[in-house]
Amino acid sequence: MEPNVEAVQPQFRSxxxxxxxxxxxxxxxxxxxxxxxxxxxxxLLELPPPQAVELLVKEDFPAKTMPLPIFPSNIALIDRxxxxxxxxxxxxxxDRTNIFSASSSVKQEPLESxxxxxxxxxxxxxxxxxxxxxKEREKKVKESTKKSKKVVANEASDGSGEQLPYVHVRARRxxxxxxxxxxxxxxxxxxxxRMKLLQDLVPGCNKISxxxxxxxxxxxxxxxxxxxxxxxxxxxxxxNPRIDFNFDALLAVDSESSIDNSYLGLFPPSIWPEGQTNGxxxxxxWLIDGLHLPSMGRVDNSSxxxxxxxxxxxxxxxxxxxxxxxxxxxxxx
Amino acid sequence: xxxxxxxxxxVVKQEFFKKWIKGMQIYSAFNKEMTxxxxxxxxxxxxxxxxxxxxxxxxxxxxxxxADVSTSAAGAAxxxxxxxxxxxxxxxxxxATTCSKKIVRRSHQRRSKAAARGVxxxxxxxxxxxxxxxxxxxxxxxxxxxxxxxxxxxxxxxxYIACLQVQVDVMRHLAAAAESLDHQQISF
Numbered sequence: 001m002e003p004n005v006e007a008v009q010p011q012f013r014s015x016x017x018x019x020x021x022x023x024x025x026x027x028x029x030x031x032x033x034x035x036x037x038x039x040x041x042x043x044l045l046e047l048p049p050p051q052a053v054e055l056l057v058k059e060d061f062p063a064k065t066m067p068l069p070i071f072p073s074n075i076a077l078i079d080r081x082x083x084x085x086x087x088x089x090x091x092x093x094x095d096r097t098n099i100f101s102a103s104s105s106v107k108q109e110p111l112e113s114x115x116x117x118x119x120x121x122x123x124x125x126x127x128x129x130x131x132x133x134x135k136e137r138e139k140k141v142k143e144s145t146k147k148s149k150k151v152v153a154n155e156a157s158d159g160s161g162e163q164l165p166y167v168h169v170r171a172r173r174x175x176x177x178x179x180x181x182x183x184x185x186x187x188x189x190x191x192x193x194r195m196k197l198l199q200d201l202v203p204g205c206n207k208i209s210x211x212x213x214x215x216x217x218x219x220x221x222x223x224x225x226x227x228x229x230x231x232x233x234x235x236x237x238x239x240n241p242r243i244d245f246n247f248d249a250l251l252a253v254d255s256e257s258s259i260d261n262s263y264l265g266l267f268p269p270s271i272w273p274e275g276q277t278n279g280x281x282x283x284x285x286w287l288i289d290g291l292h293l294p295s296m297g298r299v300d301n302s303s304x305x306x307x308x309x310x311x312x313x314x315x316x317x318x319x320x321x322x323x324x325x326x327x328x329x330x331x332x333x
Numbered sequence: 334x335x336x337x338x339x340x341x342x343x344v345v346k347q348e349f350f351k352k353w354i355k356g357m358q359i360y361s362a363f364n365k366e367m368t369x370x371x372x373x374x375x376x377x378x379x380x381x382x383x384x385x386x387x388x389x390x391x392x393x394x395x396x397x398x399x400a401d402v403s404t405s406a407a408g409a410a411x412x413x414x415x416x417x418x419x420x421x422x423x424x425x426x427x428x429a430t431t432c433s434k435k436i437v438r439r440s441h442q443r444r445s446k447a448a449a450r451g452v453x454x455x456x457x458x459x460x461x462x463x464x465x466x467x468x469x470x471x472x473x474x475x476x477x478x479x480x481x482x483x484x485x486x487x488x489x490x491x492x493y494i495a496c497l498q499v500q501v502d503v504m505r506h507l508a509a510a511a512e513s514l515d516h517q518q519i520s521f
Contacts, residue, residue: 187484190484191483191484191487194484194487194488194491195487197491198487198490198491198494201491201494201495202494210460211460211464212460212463212464212467215464215467215468215471216467218471218490218494219467219470219471219474221494222471222474222475222490222493222494222497223474225494225497225498225500225501226474226497228501228505229377229380229381229497229500229501229504230377232501232504232505232508233373233376233377233380233504234373235508235512236373236376236504236507236508236511237369237370237372237373237375237376238369239508239511239512239515240511240515
């Protein structure tokens with residue numbers, strides 16, 4: 001990248017006009033860190049963008065005389081500075097035309113078009129989000145374009161469509177560089193990333209390629225899940241005359257272990273899951289008793305509705321620690 | 334989004350289960366005798382509100398579900414929902430949305446006219462059309478999806494699918510457990 005940019009330089013050194021000096025000098029700063037003639041490049045960088053632009057806008061900007069403490073040769077910062085200059089020039093139409101005349105003609109068109117778009121698209125926050133994304137993309141290795149004019153175009157296109165100079169996207173080789181396609185591409189990439197996540201979530205979607213098919217699968221999955229919820233709620237409703245499951249004790253178990261284990265543990269006493277905590281182990285004798293003696297179910301719970309099933313589940317014997325749990329839970333509920 | 338997904342599923346399941354049971358208990362406190370359809374409706378509503386509340390209004394779909402319930406719910410349903418959520422639901426009148434038939438018809442005619450003119454366009458255009466149709470269907474399926482843009486729609490769908498899965502798992506376990514208990518009882 002560096003040599004290309006250097007090659008580009010001479011073009012910019014040619015013209016001289018008020019605001020254009022800023023532009024030139026910023027370009028000129030690129031290969032020569034110790035050069036002192038430059039705008040307060042780093043000062044610009046440290047400032048938040050609006051203030052930086054303000055600085056640039058000031059016409060009496062003695063470019064040559066400003067000292068330059070440190071010069072970071074980061075391309076991203078250079079781009080930002082170039083964008084500052086673009087905006088500075090944008091405020092003064094005559095200067096802008098000067099700049100354009102000085103630069104290569106290839107650069108001119110994208111810049112102009114971008115400027116028009118800039119003025120017409122004031123939505124900053126949305127764009128700043130996009131621009132952050134583009135910054136990330138810029139960090140990845142991009143194929144450097146061989147031709148210098150491509151480089152110019154790329155750098156110019158970085159000022160695409162934003163009021164605030166955040167975007168530092170390099171268009172890849174052979175791809176359009178105007179702001180619309182860049183925005184479109186950012187959006188596409190976001191969507192594709194999310195679709196990938198969805199593909200992982202929905203079973204059987206990994207092999208399918210193509211957004212439409214994947215969406216199809218996703219829709220089927222969602223519909224299937226929703227239908228399952230309907231059927232299951234019907235099933236649960238059909239099970240007993242009242243939907244008041246008194247699962248106090250069950251919840252006590254759940255608070256210490258997963259629900260699945262507790263379900264398994266409750267009903268087939270022979271298959272008591274391992275790794276249960278103390279609470280559940282204490283309830284074990286109770287459960288076995290409860291299952292064998294359904295008539296003994298006398299429930300001490302908050303609601304009045306007792307079905308045989310409920311009594312089974314919430315069987316409390318005074319000597320049993322389960323009662324402790326259920327009373328605790330009642331307080332919670 | 335990733336942070337949400339990493340929350341352990343068993344924690345969510347427990348939370349959902351507790352809230353669901355809570356909701357169902359409120360229901361039964363209200364009406365002692367319910368027909369099977371009423372029960373089913375109660376169960377479904379409790380489950381939906383419970384799973385939406387596990388997201389605690391961080392997602393669009395959960396907010397839409399709660400809003401749905403608050404507009405269309407009656408006495409017992411509202412009480413159950415409030416109990417599950419732990420807050421009062423604002424009283425809202427169901428908006429009567431009237432569609433002007435003329436406008437709808439005209440828009441359809443215009444679209445069909447354009448479609449009739451075009452023959453098989455490029456494959457990209459066909460693909461785009463398919464995707465657009467499917468996106469429309471998905472918007473209809475996901476609660477609150479109508480007003481979402483494509484990107485957030487996908488995000489919401491992601492979350493919604495995960496939560497639906499949790500809901501289905503827990504409900505299935507409860508149903509199986511209750512049924513097996515029932516059978517054991519009957520066998521006695």
